Amino acid sequence: MRIHRTLAEGCAGILREVFDQGRVLDRILEQVFRANPKWGKRDRGFIAETVFEVTRWRRALAFVAGSETLQALCAAQWNRAGLEVPEWWVWEGYRIPEMTAREELLGSEPRAIHESIPDWLDQRASEELGEEWDPQLTALNRRAPVFLRVNRLRLTPTEAIGWLLENGVESALVHGVPDALVLPDGRSLPKGLAGEGLVEIQDAGSQTIAPLLDVEPGMRVVDACAGAGGKTLHLAALMQGRGEIVAMDVSAAKLSELRRRAARAGTRIIRTETWREDTLKRYAGWADRVLIDAPCSGLGTLRRQPDLKWRLSEGALEKTRRLQRRLLDHYPGLLRPGGKFVYATCSVLPSENEGQIELLRERDGRFAVEEIRKTSPAGSGWDGFFAARLAVP
CATH class of the missing domain: 3.40.50.150 (Vaccinia Virus protein VP39)
Structure with missing residues (x-):
């Protein structure tokens, strides 16, 4: 995918709101999408992917890029995603070849850096959870699938699976959670279906x-x-x-x-x-x-x-x-x-x-x-x- 200047600058703008002003990522992203209705599905997907992954891996990307500036973090994320960083995108820190090499060094850095979490929080959680913190943190850095809760007042889970499939959405039952369905990785529930009241987006936990x-x-x-x-x-x-x-x-x-x-x-x-x-x-x-x-x-x-x-x-x-x-x-x-x-x-x-x-x-x-x-x-x-x-x- 070719990175367009407007989309790249949009990513930096959203991240500035999140990191510098403490805005909630979901909310600012929704506001930006409403303000730019001409952006297509692919454009929105690129922006959402960039800002979520830069936010998730902020400290790791700063190590890779040798800089904490938003421009450098975005460049490191795009390179990590296999995208070609445009020549007009200017940042402080390492160039692309150095970034690629430093990805290999990331695993030898302290956990708070390679798992990208504040030092105080890593220490606090480690003190409370001990050895359990490592696998929990790794899991918490993975992307979450979309889970649905079937509204039993309206239909059964089996009926919900059929209804979703009729509308082009695959889903599957979740073992141990009677009313839950899960969508394939990368899939989301279309807004039109969410408004029907037959299912609600709700994590299985x-x-x-x-x-x-x-x-x-x-x-x-x-x-x-x-x-x-x-x-x-x-x-x-x-x-x-x-x-x-x-x-x-x-x-x-x-x-x-x-x-x-x-x-x-x-x-x-x-x-x-x-x-x-x-x-x-x-x-x-x-x-x-x-x-x-x-x-x-x-x-x-x-x-x-x-x-x-x-x-x-x-x-x-x-x-x-x-x-x-x-x-x-x-x-x-x-x-x-x-x-x-x-x-x-x-x-x-x-x-x-x-x-x-x-x-x-x-x-x-x-x-x-x-x-x-x-x-x-x-x-x-x-x-x-x-x-x-x-x-x-």
Whole structure:
């Protein structure tokens, strides 16, 4: 593929927003594509490939290029991808022949460089995970396939496979996750099909969380940190569209998106509530089940969000852990006697997972751990998730 100047400059512009201004890669990429509707599928694919891989391999590419400038990082990535770097693309650092040679030296560099992760984060994860960190990090640097969750309120997984195939999309069942389908590598779900409400894009690891809540039709359920509602919708399907789900979040915009998705999915049992100071008091003792899908570092999702590792800091991680403790101290109060709650994160760090549950039980010994589930990126090929179900006497 010939690299056009407009596309090359577009890549550098997106990366500048991500690295210098801390913008979320997915969001800025979507905005740029909307602002340039004349770019074709191939153009968009080139830009997405470049910015995601440069973001994923930032430190490794800087070593290869001998420079941390965006122009040098892009040149190193294009050379790595087998593309001819245009003569008009100017950068500091090594020329193409030197870059090619330095690729061979990359494996002898420290792990934080050849696996491209901040030093502090590599050290922290290594301290917490020990030898397990190496295979997890390698897995988290692989590209993620697209997983779908079949909306059981509308059709079965087998019917979904047929429907997708009729629309030119191949898919396959995922062992161990009853409602999940996976698309072939490099394939995505066309927007038109996503809007039908028959399937939702949701990682297979994420799909293991809602079933752990052990819901039944007719129950009262609180999704305390619902966001845009991927797990909320899954709960509604597991409840067969009967009962009540209150989806809470501090973001009104995310809850608005949840309402749109719920209408599309054909469920009417979800009610949204923007978090207020009196929320805990109003819903105290109301729920049969509570899902605490807690804010976390997000390290389990680096395959899809490689920019996370550059936005995260030690201070932000500690602040997140304090928030997790507060949620665990207060949100179980929404349960009626005999109810159950699930604490979940998309992190692979034990300090955000098992460590938080242990601290909770030290503070309040009433809670009994019934089951813990973890998905390992290295072991499953899915995103990394942790979930624990606890019972209230």
